[in-house]
Amino acid sequence: MTIKSLAEIGHKEVLEWIKSGPFLLRHMEPGEYLLRQGQTLEHLYWIDDGYCTVSYTAANGRRFSHGRFNIEDRLYGEIEFLTGKPIQFDIRCDGPVSVRVIPIAELEALLVQHPHVGIWLSQCLADTYQGVMDRVTSHFMYPLAYNIAKDLMLRELGNKPPIQFERVFREAERFGCSERVYRRAVSQLIELGLVEKRGRELKVANKDKLQRYLSDEEER
Incomplete structure (x- = not known):
């Protein structure tokens, strides 16, 4: 099996876990933040549907935005979950957003029980990394x-x-x-x-x- 097919299995497993799990469902309004830069990750968010902006503010006050995204079935907080470091970006709702609150311990248990989810998560992070590096490299060059x-x-x-x-x-x-x-x-x-x-x-x-x-x- 290929990495892609293994990741697809993991994606199906995580979708089933999300839809069947007793996770708190929150309906957030425009302007509310899912995650705030510099804070400690307390839980992750799974976005069912909605628009969000992703941005970073430097110490000198300058601000860089990755843009406005139409999000569907997307996990946020996964980078900090894996690194244990403070939250890197502000994730702000840019419209009504439905999210499921994912406790850290629950995701840790899922990764142990279903290794394919880890492959799917790794592929998502790799895709994000390549996209960001393409933009950053273009901005420099x-x-x-x-x-x-x-x-x-x-x-x-x-x-x-x-x-x-x-x-x-x-x-x-x-x-x-x-x-x-x-x-x-x-x-x-x-x-x-x-x-x-x-x-x-x-x-x-x-x-x-x-x-x-x-x-x-x-x-x-």
Whole structure:
């Protein structure tokens, strides 16, 4: 059997465990936090359905956002569960969210009884790690305008959810920059005829031209 098939078995096992277990079900409102950066993990959360934002605030007050996610059947707190370290990111509800509260001891027992769940959890963490490192590496290696353009192209192609923040400062946080710097990069893309504003959203103005721009930046 492959790692993928073993992980699929673990996924089925954890879903059955979640749905049949006597876990506390909480209905959280927009603005409430599941997890707070720097705190000690007391329990994990299994999200049945809802929208959440994931962000990090540095000691100097600068804020980086991983964005807004449509979550379904997702475990949060798993990294801190495995490392024993303080919570790394703020997980904030960005709409009504239904969650099940998972005691740490219960998850520990499940991993002992069902080893396939551990393989599934490892695969989830590996996927998350690769996704985060792809974004971080791109932010270091390419200009801000390129990263904004690439983000818009991925959404245009359907490779990322078509979700953006309406507030400019929150979009700037996704790229780890100030609102002023973000606006300047967007203006550059608009002047080049690559993107356009439609209401409060940015959209690709010319897909072929934008693809050529991305290719040129990558070859420099």
